[in-house]
Structures are given as C-alpha cells and as structure tokens.
Amino acid sequence: MWMAHEPMAFFDGRLMPLKDATINIATHAFNYGTGVFEGLRAYWNQAQQELFIVQPGPHYERLLRSSRVLHIEVPYRVDELVEWTIELLKANHFEEDVYIRPLAYKADPAVKVGLSGIQSAFAMYAIPMGDYVPTGGIRVQVSSWRRIADNMIPSRAKVTGAYVNAALSSEQAKMDGYDEAILLTDEGQVAEASSSNLFMVRRGVLVTPPVTDDILEGITRDLVITLARDHDIVVEERSIDRTELYSADELFLCGTGVQLAAVVEVDRRPVAMGEAGPITRRLQEAYMALVRGDAPRYRRYVVPVYHR
Ligand SMILES: Cc1ncc(COP(=O)(O)O)c(C=O)c1O
Secondary structure (H helix, E strand, O other): OOOOOOOEEEEOOEEEEHHHOOOOOOEHHHHHOOEEEOOEEEEEEOOOOEEEEEOHHHHHHHHHHHHHHOOOOOOOOHHHHHHHHHHHHHHOOOOOOEEEEEEEEEOOEOOOOOOOOOOEEEEEEEEEOOOOOOOOOEEEEEEEEEOOOOOOOOOOOOEHHHHHHHHHHHHHHHHOOOOEEEEEOOOOEEEEEOOEEEEEEEOOEEEEOOOOOOOOOOHHHHHHHHHHHHOOOOEEEOOOEHHHHHHOOEEEEEEOOOEEEEEEEEOOEEOOOOOOOHHHHHHHHHHHHHHOOOOHHHHHHEEEOOOO
C-alpha cells in the first residue's frame, strides 16, 4: 500500500519508524502470551477537519488494570498515554479512520514460566481501518469453543495469549460460513462474541450479560448502556440463555472494532424479521454521531488530535 508518510510507532519511550520497532524472538510475551493490550479507534471528521480519539481515558484505565493482573509495569499515567497517542497520530499525519494498538508486555528474553523478575515494556502503533465487520446485518454461530473462564485466563483483562480463544472461535465460524462466533461460558450462559460484547432486545428491554459472566468489560458496552438510557430504553444486565438468542426481537454486537453490528441470523435462525431492528438502528446512529465528534452532548467522550 502506498503511503505519503513513513508509518511511525511508539517504542522504547519514543516515536520511531514502525519498521524499526522490532522485538527479539526470545521475548517473554512472544513465547508465553504474557502481554496485555488495547484497541482504540480514532475517527476522521471531514467537515471539522479533525481526528477524534474515542474514549482514550477508559481504554488506558483498562490497560493499566489489565497490566496489574499480569504484574506488568507501565511507566506512564493515563494522561501521559493519551498524550503519546495524540503524538503518534500526528506523526502519522492521519486524515482517515484509524485503529490504535497499545501493548504492555513482559519484554525480557527469558525462558521462564512466571511473571516476577521479568522487565516490562510498552509499545504502540496505529493503522488505517474502516468497518471491521459489516454493520448492516451479520450471521453468527454459537461456537463449540467456550469463552475462557475468569479463573483460567482473567476474562476482564485484555491478555494477548487469551486471543487464541477468539481466533479459534472466529475461524471456526468463518469456515462454517458465518460472519462471527458467539461464545458461551463454561456453565453454558451467553458470554460475548469473539471480540465484541452482545446485546439482545426482548419485549422492549435491552439485555446484556453481566460483567461476572466471563466477558471483557467493554468500553463500547458501557457507552451503549449510557446511550440507551438517554434514549429512555430500559437496560438490564443479566445472564442470557442460548435459546433466548433464538427468541430475541433484536440482537447486536458492540466493540471498538465491530462498532455496532446488527445480528440478523443465529445458528441459521433469523432474528425476528431477519433485519436490523429499530432499537439497534437508533443506537447505531447515536453511536456513529458520537464517535465522529458530531454529537455536542457527548463531546466529552472524544478527544481531538489536531485542534486542541
Ligand atoms: C473479547 C472482547 N470482548 C469485547 C470487546 C469490546 O470491547 P471494547 O468495547 O472495549 O472495544 C473486545 C474488543 O476489544 C474484545 O476483544
């Protein structure tokens, strides 16, 4: 792909060309999956000639919480991480929608299964990204892979190695002709999709699994709950049975990557009329206006990069 500027990364405490931001093959995180990461988006607003980072504060708070679980030391505060993100995006001269990937990881070249006495490192890069999955209507499969339970690999921490679970389930779904996988907990309740949270509408109530059902505590999930309540939609956090998915009036996935994606079919059964429902569409519209910096009421959820 032709790019006008050399892609830049943040590595070793400074900005440098992405091609030079490389690690040793003996790095602990590469060998054992002992890293934590985040996925943020920034949206380009053509009319305002501005790039807006969505909820950087909550993403970096979660990164620091994930780091604590794995005894990874991050030498920056949340506000410093936000500032470096702005510097990174500026250095890349982005004028398009982008995805930002910060990583904190066990960096020593150590053949040792453990967490203490191993140096940590922090790195970050960003790439242009449009829609990750189609948002108009996707077909999903309830996976035969189960969602990792909190006592196996902490599900509320975004651990690099844990994404083998996501990769296996989403690969199976694609090989079986679906767009995405829904994973159940080890007890058989609905947890979430391979890399997004799930919402269901039943009898006018918006329902999502609680944070104690082995989900990643999604930042988009919190935002959807806020937007729904602001639209006078009743929200309930409770466990969801598998077959409730077959009886749902509406279903959608949400996450930084997938944004808000309507689900129109589960295990070859149409969701209601087999198209995105009215509550889903209202929330999609509100979400996209918010993230692009077009909703004055929700301006505090986005941080501008170029004009501050
Ligand atoms: C497993 C998993 N669940 C849920 C989400 C959604 O989280 P967020 O809205 O914070 O991006 C993601 C994406 O980061 C994820 O990887």
